[in-house]
Amino acid sequence: MKKLNILALLLFIAAVVSVFTLDTPVTRDIQSRTMTVLSPFIHSSAAVEQSVTGSSATVEDPRELARENERLQIEVERLRIISQKYAQTLEENNKLRSQLQFQEAAPFKMTAARVIKRVSSTWWNSMIIDKGALDGLATDSPVISAAGLIGKTGKLAPHMAEIILLTDEMCRVSAKIEGSHEQGILAGERAGLDMRPDLRLRFLSKNILLNPGANVVSTGEGGVFPAGLLIGRVKRFENRDLSGEAIVEPAVDFALLEHVFVVEMQPVTEPEATVETAPQAAVPNQ
Template identity: 40%
Template sequence: MSRRLVIPSVLIFIIATGFVLFLSPHNMRRVQAGFLGIISPFLKTGSTVDKKYRDFREGLKTLEQLEDENKRLVVANKEMSATNQTLRGLETENNRLRNALGYRERAVFKLLPARIISRDASTWYNEVIIDRGVADGLKEEGDQAVLTEEGLVGKTTVVSDHSATVVLISDEACRVAASVEGTREQGIVKGERASSGSIPSIGLNFLSKQANLKNGANIYTSGAGGVFPSGVLIGQVKDFKMRELDGHATVVPAVDLTTLEDVFVVVGDNK
C-alpha cells in the first residue's frame, strides 16, 4: 500500500476511534445496536450453514460401516432364501402325505404304509427295501402288491422281521396280469432288458395282433393270478406294434420309479 493511502486511512481510523470514545453511553448503545443489526444476518446465515454442514457430516456413513451393513444384508437375504426353500419343501411334503392319506382312506383294500430305506445304484430300477416286515403284518412268503396313490410299484419278495425287498415292475422278474381300458385285450406287463446304465422299458406282451392300441390308453391290473388286486393303474400305452406271434405295447409307468419315497403294501381287503 502506498504512503498516500496509508496516511488518510490512519487519520480516518483515529477520527472514528475518537468519535466512538466521546459518545455518550446512550449513543454508544445505539451505535452497537446498529452495527449488530447490520452484521446479524451474516452471523445467522453462517450459523445455519455450519449446522447443516455438521448434520450432513453426521449423516454420512463411513465406507467401513456401509460394507458391514451390506454384509449383514447379504447374510439376512441368504437366511431368508433358505427359510423359504425349507417352507416350500415342507409344503410339498405335506401335500404329498395328505394325498397319500386320502388315497388310503378311499382304497377298496387295506393298505400298510411303508417308507423306502435302501436302494442300490446297481439295481436302481429292479428293487428297493422298505421299513416293514413280518412284525408289521407282512407275509413272510412275500408276493404282496406294493403301490402308491398314482399306481402300481411292484411286489414284496424277501421279507424279514422289520424290512422287505420290493421288486419293481420295471424288473424282468416282476410279471403282472393286465388289461387295456375300453378293450377286451389282456396281456402280461414286465420289465424289458435294457443296455447298462439306461432306464429299462416296460412292455405289455401277448396281445392280439389286431389290438391296434392307441397311445395314451390306460393299462390296469386284471387281478388274474391273485398277487395284484384288479383295477390298479400300471401305466399308459406309448406305442403299439405287431410282432411275429403277438401284439406288443410299450408302456410308460404311472409311477415315477426313480423318485420313490413312500409306498403302500396291500395287506388285505378293506372291509
C-alpha cells in the first residue's frame, strides 16, 4: 500500500476517534446522526443477545421443572393418603353407627364384641371374640350381625369367647323356608380349608318345589336360637334317599366378620300365682 493511502487511513481513524471522544456541539451532532444510522443494527444485535441469553436460561429450566414436578408428586401422594384415611374412617364410623342402630332396634338384649382372632385351619369353623364370662356371656348363646345369624358361643374365658360358626357341622339350627311349610335342621358340612362349606337344610319333604332365593330363617325350636333370625337363601334343592335337602347360601359373609353381637337369651319364667285368702269373719265378743 502506498504511503499516501496509509496516511489517509490514519487521518480517517483519527477523525472518527475525535468525533466519538470529543464533547463539542459539532461532535454531538455527528454522534447523533451516526446513532440514527446504526440504530437498526443496534436493535438487531440486542435482540440476538436476548435470544442467546434466553436460550442459556432455558437450559437450566428442565432441572427446575423436574424438581417442581417431584415436589408436586409428593404432595399428590400425601393428599391421596389423607383421602384414603378419611374414607376408611368414614366407612368405619358408618359401620359403627349402623351396628349401634341395629343394637338399639333389636327386640332382645345383646352384647357387642369384636373379632380378635381367626385361625386358617379353623377359618370356617370358629373364631375368638373379645368378650367372655365376666362380660356376661354364657355358653350356647346366639351370635348374630345385622346381616343375619352367625353361630353360637362355645368355650368361654373371662374376657374371651369361642364362636362356633354356622358353617361348622356341629352348629345345628332348626330352620324353615319362608313361603312354605317346610322346615328341617340346618348345619354346615366338612370341606377343604380353602373352600367355604355349604349350609344344608336337611329332612325336608321329597320332590318339593322351592324357589331359589327364598329366605331361610330360624324357627326358635330347641331353645338356643330365637325365631325369625335370617340364616340365608335357598340356592337349589336336592333329593336324597329318604328326604330332600336345600343348599343354602349364608346371609353373612363369614370371611369379613369384624364385629358381632351375642344375644342374651332371657329364661322364660312363669308368673307367680297369687293366693287369695278369704277375709276372716269378725268374731263377736263373748
